[in-house]
Structures are given as structure tokens and as C-alpha cells.
Amino acid sequence: MTKIKITPQQFLTVSALLIGLEGLLCLVYLLSLPSDPKNAVWLGYSANRLLLAAIILAGVVGALALAWVNWRSGDLVEKLESAAKADQRRMNYMSLVLGGALVLAALALSVRVYIPEIYSISYQRVLPLLLFVTLALLHSAVLVFSQLEEKIRRRYLWGMMLVFLTGFYVGSAVYHAFEINTDGRRSDQVSWVEFSSSVKNSGFRDTGGRNFMPGYAYLQAIFVDLEQTVEQQFLSGKLINIGLSLLILGGTGLIIRRHLPPLPSFVLLAVIAFNLFVFKAAYYQPELLFYFVYFLIFYLSLLMLRESNWKVAVLMGLMLAVGHYVKASVLPGLLAFAVAFGLKQAVYWWRERDSRQLLSSLLNLVLTVIIFLTVLSPYLLESKAKYGHYFYNVNTTFYVWNDNWTQALNTTRLHGDQLGWPDMPPEEIPSFQKYVREHAWEDVITRELSGLGDVALSLLRPYRMIPYQILYVILALVLMVVYREMWVDILRRYWAIFLFATFLFPGYYALFAWYAPISGSTARFVSGLFMPFMFAIFLLLERLGEEETHFRINLAHWVVLALVFIEVFFFIPQRLMELVF
Numbered sequence: 001m002t003k004i005k006i007t008p009q010q011f012l013t014v015s016a017l018l019i020g021l022e023g024l025l026c027l028v029y030l031l032s033l034p035s036d037p038k039n040a041v042w043l044g045y046s047a048n049r050l051l052l053a054a055i056i057l058a059g060v061v062g063a064l065a066l067a068w069v070n071w072r073s074g075d076l077v078e079k080l081e082s083a084a085k086a087d088q089r090r091m092n093y094m095s096l097v098l099g100g101a102l103v104l105a106a107l108a109l110s111v112r113v114y115i116p117e118i119y120s121i122s123y124q125r126v127l128p129l130l131l132f133v134t135l136a137l138l139h140s141a142v143l144v145f146s147q148l149e150e151k152i153r154r155r156y157l158w159g160m161m162l163v164f165l166t167g168f169y170v171g172s173a174v175y176h177a178f179e180i181n182t183d184g185r186r187s188d189q190v191s192w193v194e195f196s197s198s199v200k201n202s203g204f205r206d207t208g209g210r211n212f213m214p215g216y217a218y219l220q221a222i223f224v225d226l227e228q229t230v231e232q233q234f235l236s237g238k239l240i241n242i243g244l245s246l247l248i249l250g251g252t253g254l255i256i257r258r259h260l261p262p263l264p265s266f267v268l269l270a271v272i273a274f275n276l277f278v279f280k281a282a283y284y285q286p287e288l289l290f291y292f293v294y295f296l297i298f299y300l301s302l303l304m305l306r307e308s309n310w311k312v313a314v315l316m317g318l319m320l321a322v323g324h325y326v327k328a329s330v331l332p333g334l335l336a337f338a339v340a341f342g343l344k345q346a347v348y349w350w351r352e353r354d355s356r357q358l359l360s361s362l363l364n365l366v367l368t369v370i371i372f373l374t375v376l377s378p379y380l381l382e383s384k385a386k387y388g389h390y391f392y393n394v395n396t397t398f399y400v401w402n403d404n405w406t407q408a409l410n411t412t413r414l415h416g417d418q419l420g421w422p423d424m425p426p427e428e429i430p431s432f433q434k435y436v437r438e439h440a441w442e443d444v445i446t447r448e449l450s451g452l453g454d455v456a457l458s459l460l461r462p463y464r465m466i467p468y469q470i471l472y473v474i475l476a477l478v479l480m481v482v483y484r485e486m487w488v489d490i491l492r493r494y495w496a497i498f499l500f501a502t503f504l505f506p507g508y509y510a511l512f513a514w515y516a517p518i519s520g521s522t523a524r525f526v527s528g529l530f531m532p533f534m535f536a537i538f539l540l541l542e543r544l545g546e547e548e549t550h551f552r553i554n555l556a557h558w559v560v561l562a563l564v565f566i567e568v569f570f571f572i573p574q575r576l577m578e579l580v581f
Helices: 008-032 047-073 076-086 088-110 117-145 150-180 186-201 215-221 230-259 262-280 287-306 310-326 331-352 355-387 405-409 432-438 441-460 466-482 484-493 495-519 523-544 547-578
Strands: 040-042
Touching: 008 047, 008 117, 040 047, 047 117, 088 117, 088 150, 088 547, 117 150, 150 230, 150 262, 150 547, 186 215, 186 230, 215 230, 215 287, 215 310, 230 262, 230 287, 230 523, 262 287, 262 523, 262 547, 287 310, 287 331, 287 495, 287 523, 310 355, 331 355, 331 495, 405 495, 441 466, 441 495, 441 523, 466 484, 466 523, 466 547, 484 495, 484 523, 495 523
Parallel strands: none
Antiparallel strands: none
């Protein structure tokens, strides 16, 4: 089969012809929009419409003229190549300006649904010109970027996509904060505002009533202005949370990039940003902070399971404490890690009989626990003194043993569980023993199965996490089957990590399912596992990838990235305008 080769001259000619054709289509679209008889000056069109049409027409004529001249002479590309070789720095500047203009034009297109209704008609008139300019810039960028060195070209392309997605992310989150998430009573946001104000007013001594953990409130309290009203603090806190989410995504990207090549790193970060973070950034809630801290805990757990290290042990203990300060949900993860870590050390000792290595590893585990408890000690001691238990939390101590939220409201919450130990007869206080006495095994199974159904629904809505999880899990399973020997080798080398994941994810899903009748929805809990799960899958794909499989894996990454951009332009804005998350 003969390969068709396109010369640079033909490429420029075709590009110019395409710009002209696209311009004609944009012109037809502009002229087909409903007329405005009140402002008509010629043929039923207003002066502004005729001006826009003239600009597009001029662009079309210019593009067609360029195609004609280049077809006849054929030296325009040669001149461009000569200029690139003669002054690469100037070409870099030109590419930067062109790329920036393209990003701005693409952003103007992507935020079309956020335009206030009062300006929507004007934007509709400008849209054809904007679309034409965007397409012309895209063709020009392809031509100019082709003259850059490959390394620089890749940097510009990644940079342009990053700037565009960041701009869309910020614009979408800010719009949602100002226009949609305006009722602070939703999802206890006002309670968080009041908690942060109380922390600031107390000089950072108030640690709360053991329903909300104080970590996020302390962070927001740094920025609280006590002279502002609750509504003003609510708005300021939402904007701070948007900024915090950007910092979190930046930190996540740095960690991901340490272990993955540029393409999967970018795709994974984009999936995290636009299938979870963009929906939660505009809320006065600790969820995004906890998701990041728990991702760090998971990451450090993987490092510890791969190779025990005292520095990692210290960092892990610190992150566990920070995670507990943000949300009291880290203890099951610590237990899953400790079991997997202990089994790994036991197997290693059985094979090698290296007692010194065993002792060193176990000391690192002890160091993690010591750091965790030391950093938490002020809070734990206060809990013991005030409530009678070190790890006192109304959710995990009492509410989890109720059948539903209404029952929780009418038991310990009604009797001051956030002020101290509830003033109730001991036999009436919800507990594990009381639950077992009053419920049959059928009740336990029914509650767990019903909760698992809620967990499944939470993976489907309100965010868009499950399609990407399914896609990459299927890809990983296919590669495992096709490259069984490679998979067996990976499993043999990293069996402790797989064991940890087996404990961690199903274990948390089971706990979330049990708590579903109390929480009403498990979406905010289940979402905390999204970052660790996707990171683990991407790492697995990278280990399974060989030269012959990298092409297929990278193709899947490009498809997913294309889907993210499609969602950015067509689906995410609509969801952010219609739903409260």
C-alpha cells in the first residue's frame, strides 16, 4: 500500500482552504440567527451584525487568498522554516502569543452557558466570529508549532491544555459559588462557618463538639473576618476553598508526575479535577482537603509497603494525624495498612530469617503510630477529660449504632452528646452491645445490603467518577489476561500492596454502607477513595506496560483526555448550573 505524503506547501494550502470554508459556515450561521427589526439597517440586519459579518468575510477572503498565493508560489512555508531556524527565540514568542490567544478563545467558547441571560443574545451574535477566530488560531498553531523543536512543542501543548483546563475550572467553580451554591444551610455549610468563626473568636482554643473535626475549621479560621456577616464569611470561605482546591490539585499533580509519564499524569489529574473536584470546590466543606490528605496517606502506605523507611514512617504518622483532625475516618485505613505491613514482614522473616530487618521494619511501624498519637495528643486528652474517651466522636461512638438519623436525633443528640457524655441511662445509650442485643442477623445483613446499594448509586451520581473507573479497570483486566506472566510477576513482587488494597477498598465500602441510613447519602464518603483507586490503577497499567502495550495504553489515555474535553465543553457546565452537590 502506497503511503500518501503531504508536503508542507500542500498542508498550508489545505489549512487555508479549511479556514475559508469554516469561515463561510460561521458566516451562514451568523446570518441565520433571528433578526432584530428594531435595529435593522440593511436587509433586516443590525449594524453590529453586519460589522461581524464583514470581519468574518474579510477573514474568509484572506484565507482563500493565502491558499491561492501559497499554491502558486509555494515558498511561504519555506520562509517560515527559514525564520524558525534563523531565530528560534522569536518563534517561541510567536508560539506563546498564538497559544495564549487560542486558549483565551477556547475559554470564551467553553463558558458560553455561564453568560448572564441579559448578555446571552449579544453573545449569541458574537459566537460565530469567536468560533471562526478559534478555528483559525487552531490551524495557525498547528503550522507554527510544527516548526518548533519537539521538546519545546510538547511543553507548549501540555501548557496550553493545562492553562485552558485551569481557567475553565476556576471560572466554573466561581460561577457555581455565586449563582448555585447560595444556601449555606445545605450540607451543614453554615455550621462550618459558625465553627470557624468560633475558633477565630476563641483564639484557636475551641475544638468543637466532637461532631465536626476541627482541622478544616482551623484552616478557614485563619482567613475569617469576625466583622463580616455569616453570609459574607460563607462567600469568602467558598472562594478560599476554590483556591485550596487548586493548591491540592497542584500537589497531587507533583506526586503523580513522580511515578507516571507526562500523558497518564495529565490524564489522571484531569479526571480527578473534572469528575470530582470541580463539583465540590465551591463549597464550605472539608471534603476536598480530606480527599487530598487521605490520598497522601495512601501514597505513603504504598511507599512503606514497598520499602520500609523511617522518614516515610514519620510523614505517614503526621498525615494520619492531620487526616484525623480533618475527618475521623483514618483509623480503618491504618488498621488495613498495619495488617498488610505486619504480614509482609512476617513472610520476609520466614523466608530470610533476618531478625534485624524485621525489627527495623516493626520499629518504623511503631514510629508511625507514635507520631500519629503524639500529634493528636492535645485533642485526645481533651476528649478524655471532657467526654470520657480518647477517640470520642458522636458519629462513630453513637450515631453509627442507630437505625436511622431520626433515631440518632432522639437519643444521644437530644441529651447533649456534643457537650459531654450524654445524660442518659447507660442501657439506653446506642452502642455495639445494645445493637447486637436488639437486632437479629437478618437486620444486619439487610442494612448492609441496602447500604451497598446506596454506595453503588453514589458511584454513579452526583459526580461522574464511575465511567472512568470502569474503563481503566477493564483495560487493566484485559492486560492481565493477555500478559499473564507479567501480571504474575507483578503480583509476586507487590503482593503486600495488593493485600492492602484488598483490605482497604472493600472494607471502607462496607463501613460506608453500614453508615448509609444515618448519613442519607454516602457520596461524600465514597468519593474519598476515588483518588487512591485511580492512582493505583494507573500505577498498575504503567507496570503492565511494555513497548508493544504502551501504544494501546496511551491510546486509551488520549481517548479519555478527549472525553474530558468533551465533558468540559458540553456536559460539566450544564451540571454545574442545574445541580447542588
